[in-house]
Amino acid sequence: MTQQGRFITLEGGEGVGKSTNLSFVRDYLQSRGIRVVTTREPGGTPMAERIRALLLADDAQEPLDDLAELLLVFAGRAQHLAQVIRPALARGDWVVSDRFTDATFAYQGSARGIAQERIAMLEQFVQRGLAPDLTLWLDMPVTYAADRLAARGAERDRFERERGDFFERVRQGYRARAEQAPERMVAVDAAQPLEQVQRDIATRLDQQLTTWN
Ligand SMILES: Nc1ncnc2c1ncn2[C@@H]1O[C@H](COP(=O)(O)OP(=O)(O)O)[C@@H](O)[C@H]1O
Numbered sequence: 001m002t003q004q005g006r007f008i009t010l011e012g013g014e015g016v017g018k019s020t021n022l023s024f025v026r027d028y029l030q031s032r033g034i035r036v037v038t039t040r041e042p043g044g045t046p047m048a049e050r051i052r053a054l055l056l057a058d059d060a061q062e063p064l065d066d067l068a069e070l071l072l073v074f075a076g077r078a079q080h081l082a083q084v085i086r087p088a089l090a091r092g093d094w095v096v097s098d099r100f101t102d103a104t105f106a107y108q109g110s111a112r113g114i115a116q117e118r119i120a121m122l123e124q125f126v127q128r129g130l131a132p133d134l135t136l137w138l139d140m141p142v143t144y145a146a147d148r149l150a151a152r153g154a155e156r157d158r159f160e161r162e163r164g165d166f167f168e169r170v171r172q173g174y175r176a177r178a179e180q181a182p183e184r185m186v187a188v189d190a191a192q193p194l195e196q197v198q199r200d201i202a203t204r205l206d207q208q209l210t211t212w213n
């Protein structure tokens with residue numbers, strides 16, 4: 001029987017280096033003979049990418065209601081799970097995703113103010129027990145991330161245009177999640193030079209590979 005694959009997620013605020021390190025994690029696992037599927041949220045399937053576009057676009061005529069935002073996130077997630085994540089894990093592939101449900105607790109929960117219990121209810125309803133085996137939380141002060149985003153120079157989406165302490169609350173939300181699940185979710189100091197960030201990630205992956213074997 002094929003062994004079930006492992007599910008790894010990368011989390012953190014905007015501009016902390018999730019996309020950059022997603023490729024690193026993929027290459028690292030592949031070099032150990034593991035079949036890897038990389039994906040992202042919101043998105044990960046054509047339909048879920050359309051939902052992503054709805055989430056990221058600003059509509060000056062009609063602001064998106066917070067609850068509608070939450071449900072769109074989970075609608076995309078249901079599609080992503082059905083089409084990509086569950087089939088890959090069942091084949092024995094490993095899945096590495098740029099963001100997953102910790103982001104919902106951080107953004108829709110901590111930053112927007114939706115009660116954690118409501119999100120937990122949807123999490124259970126949609127995921128039916130499926131959760132990441134390991135989450136690398138790339139953490140750094142919000143002001144550093146703003147500098148990196150400015151340097152990247154791309155146009156800002158609906159979330160990136162948030163102001164005030166929104167990103168501070170996102171960070172607090174991630175911190176609370178990491179405290180609730182310290183075995184699964186590990187903080188990586190993302191303010192370090194990329195080489196050091198990747199050494200830290202590699203160390204953690206090595207530990208995890210030994211534990212899982
Ligand atoms: N450790 C690092 N030190 C300096 N710059 C970094 C580091 N990691 C990523 N970057 C740069 O910061 C920007 C944002 O990184 P990215 O991977 O796109 O972040 P995210 O996917 O989390 O938004 C990119 O220009 C990237 O090259």
Ligand SMILES: Cc1cn([C@H]2C[C@H](O)[C@@H](COP(=O)(O)OP(=O)(O)O)O2)c(=O)[nH]c1=O
Pocket residue numbers: 013014015016018041042073098099100101102103104105107108159160
């Ligand atoms: C997965 C997820 C993402 N988001 C938001 C966070 C991001 O601002 C936005 C797009 O994600 P992403 O493209 O990963 O942002 P970035 O590359 O700028 O870090 O979606 C939520 O609000 N809830 C969620 O559950």
